[in-house]
Amino acid sequence: MQAPAAQPPSRKRRKIDPLTPPPPASEFPPYQPRDFFHFEVLHTSKKSGARVGRIHTPHGVVDTPGFVAVGTNAALKAVDGPWADAEGQQLMFANTYHLLLHPGADVVKAAGGLHAFMNRQRPLITDSGGFQVFSLAYGTVHEEVNSLKRGTGKSRHKMEHNLVSRVSEEGVTFRSYRDGAQMLLTPESSVLAQKKLGADIIIPLDELPPYHTEPAVLEASLARSHRWMARSLKTHLADVRQQAMYAVVHGGLSLELRQQSIDYLTSLPFDGYAVGGSLGKDRQDLFWLLERIMPRLHERMGGPKPVHVLGIADPASIPQLVAYGCDTFDSCYPTRVGRHGTMLTKDGPLRVVSGKYKTAFRPPVEGCSCHTCRTHSLAYLHHLVKAHEPVAATLLAIHNVHHMNAQMAELRQRIMADEV
């Protein structure tokens, strides 16, 4: 199985100087608002950069600030689509990498696209596949930091799963973790795969250097990501369909490179922007970085375009990121902690397994209107978790999805009232 390529990959690899600049904006048409996709800002806080808006997509509206649930394999973990919808889920993420491995982009296309395949009537976003491929290569930041702490100097993940065969200007070759088959992911093949998937929002291929990267290497990586994103955008613009493309702002923790990335990417006709690459080792790094780069991103975008933060949606980070003018946030955190027995509440995580809830014959989270809290007591959920009943994961994840969406709705109200 091989990801579809725009053209057969040339045997003769292109030699490119690492710092070769990406194509200039003059090679692209100017940005034109799409009739099928636009971002409407309803209110900007008088107190911060926070804003309330609406992303209009071919599959309906996404209220912002908004939580984006992650359905890696075109399904939330333990939660069926309609149940997430019932808890107010608007935009859902699916991962191109996983869908390429199974069932394959052609199968999804034959189904009539991802919406038809998973029977979802609401908006979808897919990524390029790059994040997963490079995570295989470099491990996550978390793993990297931990392995450095242990003094091994190398990610355990990388050592155990050397699945990335080769990164070249052409793209990245990797082996399927399912069957070991060689696959080539290029900017063109990623976009064409995402055309077959047909999500409302797609993302161009980028390179993800690890958290600890020498400045010169980071700079070269940024240049390559820009070249890749330019190629991705050209492929996309040749056949837009009803899809919007977000660029991914890179540059790690270098303000100079982030600025360079913002300046280049906002010169191209992208429909929105995602903040990606390494965002640091902790929340402090994240806030430090976003506080400094978001003003420039907003300034350079010109008109109102949505800003997505990739992979970060923990309740402790969102309000601050919203204040910097970020609009959407994806994370598998709410479903994952649900699987591990935690309910999210305004007062922090509720560890359902705790013995003190054995006789808590009351709604799990006071005032919550989710299916789980309407139906069951905390004592019953405690029992299900203790008894290792699989339905516990489902019930807790449903609550957590509801909680995230309810929190975002409340945040929108607070922005409307200039409280954030």
Next chain:
Amino acid sequence: MQAPAAQPPSRKRRKIDPLTPPPPASEFPPYQPRDFFHFEVLHTSKKSGARVGRIHTPHGVVDTPGFVAVGTNAALKAVDGPWADAEGQQLMFANTYHLLLHPGADVVKAAGGLHAFMNRQRPLITDSGGFQVFSLAYGTVHEEVNSLKRGTGKSRHKMEHNLVSRVSEEGVTFRSYRDGAQMLLTPESSVLAQKKLGADIIIPLDELPPYHTEPAVLEASLARSHRWMARSLKTHLADVRQQAMYAVVHGGLSLELRQQSIDYLTSLPFDGYAVGGSLGKDRQDLFWLLERIMPRLHERMGGPKPVHVLGIADPASIPQLVAYGCDTFDSCYPTRVGRHGTMLTKDGPLRVVSGKYKTAFRPPVEGCSCHTCRTHSLAYLHHLVKAHEPVAATLLAIHNVHHMNAQMAELRQRIMADEV
């Protein structure tokens, strides 16, 4: 943690001759139909012993022949209660043994009983706990037959989990698989625990001899089961509340002992009868036995009382057992095979994982109106199973619960038309 006992267990064990007869019917009041529980036969087939009926319980009606879903820990595996209800589930089983271990009968009582604890508005049945305790001791028939085939002569289960400490006339002492705590289960303590759980139908404690049992041992076991069930019934009748009690007909594959069991148990004022004990090693044994004992059971019951078959509800067995006049059937089979990737259909099991369904963009089971078949394609379910998505277990189990209930409804129609 110890199961509640009617009185403190006497230190001095009663010595009882193995064949001591159980108390005669004269020690019990005659059977009186309950105002809160009765069985109404709507139609008996002209072609067989099959009958269509309604069990009226304090929590609503159970149409018979009916499928009883098994929610061991007061929850179906991977399916929340309301979703099973939506698929027509009427009567649900919960296992006293598991609930004694967690959360404990007192916690359930404090919640207001099992219905309140699990927020179920429909009928519930609990067993005595004996089945699980003796399964720990002897293993299942399946394990026993397999271990005999392997020539070990002993159940692997039994060897690995020697959790039953002692069986005496008083009851059975076992260790909790959760924390190793000693627990004593007696006829009295089982009934009192089931009073705290508060299910609509409860079951007296019986001994479950293994499939391969010498005739003399089986006879002694039957006598003990009768003595235990008589004690259970006395405990129950001292405080009936709104609960019905079914006796469990024993005797293994001995027609003589089965007859003896039927004759004794039908002489006591039970509200219904369950067929339990060893029902043989395969379906052939099962049919052979039931064909021979069911006429006598019906004859001796006098008025119409429901007959339940314990632990058997596979689609291949039900129609035949219904023809013998059995009314309800419990099994964890539909949810279990769902977890393992199988959907039940009229044409037999559908192995969703099969590669031939990769592009089956059609409803999984033609004409099925369950949540899963209304919402998703077979190709999507195939993808979820292949991708090991936990929601697959839920979606397949939901279908299977629906299928069982739909099949029972169809069977009722066919009985009404004298086709069965």
